[in-house]
Amino acid sequence: MEVDKGKGEAEETRKVAEADRDTVTLKSSDGKLFEVSKEAAARLSTVLAGMIAGGSIDDNGTDLKQIGSEALENVVDYCNKHANSIPSAALISSSISFNTAPFKEPEEWERKFVDRLSHDALFDLVEAANFLGMERLLDVTCHKISEMMKGKSPDQIREVFNIKNDYTKEELEEIRQELAWAFYDD
Amino acid sequence: MEETATSTTSMQQERTGWSSLPADLLVDIVDLLPWSSHPRFAAVCKHWRSAVSPFYPGWLTPVLLNAVDIGCTNLRYYSPYHHKIFEVSSELETPNAKICCTRGRHLTLCQQNDDEITVAHVDLVTGVIRDSYPVDHDSFDFVIYDGERRRMFGISAVGVLQVVRAIQSDAGGWYRWEFSEFSPDEPKIIIASPMTSPVIHRGLLYLLGVDGRLAVYDDGRHEQGLVVLDKPKGFGGLDCDDCYLFESDEGELMAVLMGRRGAPVRVVKLNEQEMEWEEVESLQGRALFTGTPTTMMVKTNFEWMQNKIFVPRLHSWPESLQVYLEEREGELAFVPVSTAPVEQDGGGTREMGIWSCGLEPQPSSSSEFWETIKFYHSIWVDFSN
Structure with a gap:
């Protein structure tokens, strides 16, 4: 009983210490440790915010088994960069359509951040951002992916993203006929 | 051989990556793409197709805007391509207004209250x-918006001709109206064709008379008002019951002449050297949308629309759908409120859709309005930019 109580107290102390720190430590699936600004992590990721608020952050590295080290490095890099950037007017600019939620255009540094990534790294980052509930990072990565598709034919898109065509000839023809207007330029 | 096989397998494993993106992310990505690229996105693979929701493109052809009672009933758009009516939930809060003209996505309405007129410019x-x-003012017979110079002109054409001008501010609002001189001593009289809006052509405003004569107004000499031209003297012997003035897609001033029941339909072009109307033999593949205050001529990829003239008369009453009008990257689409699958091209109903005719001689029975339903209070709108 005595021992248990002592352990509980020690945990309390550790949690207080954790709460006082400016950063949290995250551990990738392959065991690498990354430090990230606590404020930015909580602001940008609903999952990390929940873990921080719930006290389930491990001082020795919170396990994120679903995320590889390369993707986690990008996530952490993004959070830390975001911690230092001030939102510009572009972030607040509203969308043209009044029926859909306004999409906020990526900022210059966010564009550059995703532009330098390989396709594989971009894909892993999208999955990581999705897993961590990082809405803003998802906006930025989805924007990048949509840019990669613009003006491309289905064949070209499949090539860019290494996607196998799982349609039969007949099925494709059906789509083309159903949406005849869309394929005039092909 | 074996090596090739192995590398193919490893590549295919990679391939499942992008094609298996979570559906909600695919939806986010599709939402960022212009409407016109959604079908190409859907054609990539089956999983991607599941992220694409149904919509009807609004830019393929001009659409007929119609409000049975402006201010009280919803706006609806008839698309000749789809032979469907798209009903949007919004109403225009301008009761009893008259539809005057459209320019791109802008509609100009004229509202009369006692002795006062208000002109509304609607996006x-x-x-x-x-x-x-x-x-x-008592009334305007016509109101026309000049998008290039950002001016609104109200025109009185009964008895005396007069132009009233309002200039648009940079913020989109309007300065006060300025009146031109009457032209009471004008010996020449023009009876304005009541169905057609005047047309802005090369910076001048043209008003069409029922007999084919023209009155012109120069914004730079506002005080002068409308001046009836000596030439053209008329439509050169061509008879018509209705005539509609328009500027072609290539910047020529033209008019459509129609008989009382449609046929005969003729198109004339103003020869600006001789100042005479000349009959146009062929639409050169273009489609002409007329029969409303605004007439427009557009290029079209759809063979069945080429060289055809369309007026707001329908062979059969189309299906009506509740939609949102949504813009993506400058493209407008009608997005059904219900998510039930949509039939895109109207199937075999096209022939039973909107009335049309060509310029070449044809049996009068097929080019007359018999047994068609008139789509009243409508005007062509061009959402194609």
Whole structure:
């Protein structure tokens, strides 16, 4: 009983210490440790915010088994960069359509951040951002992916993203006929 | 051989990556793409197709805007391509207004209250309405918006001709109206064709008379008002019951002449050297949308629309759908409120859709309006930019 109580107290102390720190430590699936600004992590990721608020952050590295080290490095890099950037007017600019939620255009540094990534790294980052509930990072990565598709034919898109065509000839023809207007330029 | 096989397998493993992106992310990505690229996105693979929701493109051809009672009933758009009516939930809050003209996505309405007239300039996509200052005037026969110079012209054409001008501010609002001189001593009289809006052509405003004569107004000499031209003297012997003035897609001033029941339909072009109307033999593949205050001529990829003239008369009453009008990257689409699958091209109903005819001689029975339903209170709108 005595021992248990002592352990509980020690945990309390550790949690207080954790709460006082400016950063949290995250551990990738392959065991690498990354430090990230606590404020930015909580602001940008609903999952990390929940873990921080719930006290389930491990001082020795919170396990994120679903995320590889390369993707986690990008996530952490993004959070830390975001911690230092001030939102510009572009972030607040509203969308043209009044029926859909306004999409906020990526900022210059966010564009550059995703532009330098390989396709594989971009894909892993999208999955990581999705897993961590990082809405803003998802906006930025989805924007990048949509840019990669613009003006491309289905064949070209499949090539860019290494996607196998799982349609039969007949099925494709059906789509083309159903949406005849869309394929005039092909 | 074996090596090739192995590398193919490893590549295919990679391939499952992008094609298996979570559906909600695919939806986010599709939402960022212009409407016109959604079908190509859907054609990539089956999983991607599941992220694409149904919509009807609004830019393929001009669409007929119609409000049975402006201010009280919803706006609806008839698409000749789909032979469907798209009903949007918004109403225009301008009761009893008269539809005057459209330019791109903008609609101009004229509202009469006692001795005052208010002109409303409506952005059909955002729903933003810019009212002019009320003008103390009996009535305008026509109101025309000049998008290039950002001016609104109200025109009185019964008895004497007069132009009233309002200039648009940079913020989109309007300055006060300015009156031109009457032209009471004008010996020449023009009876304006009541069905067609005047047309802005090369910076001048043209008003068409029922007999084919023209009156012209120069914004740079506002005080002068409308001046009836000596030439053209008329349509060169061509008879018609209705005539509609328009500027072609290539910047020529033209008019459509129609008989009482449609046929015969003729198109004339103003020869600006001789100042005479010349009959046009062929539409050169273009389609002409007329029969409303605004007439427009557009290029079209759809063979069945080429060289055809369309008026707001329908062979059969089309299906009606509740939609949102949504813009993506400058493209407008009608997005059904219900998510039930949609039939895109109207199937075999096209022949039973909108009335049309060509310029070449044809049996009069097929080019007359018999047994068609008139789509009243409508005007062509061009959402194609």
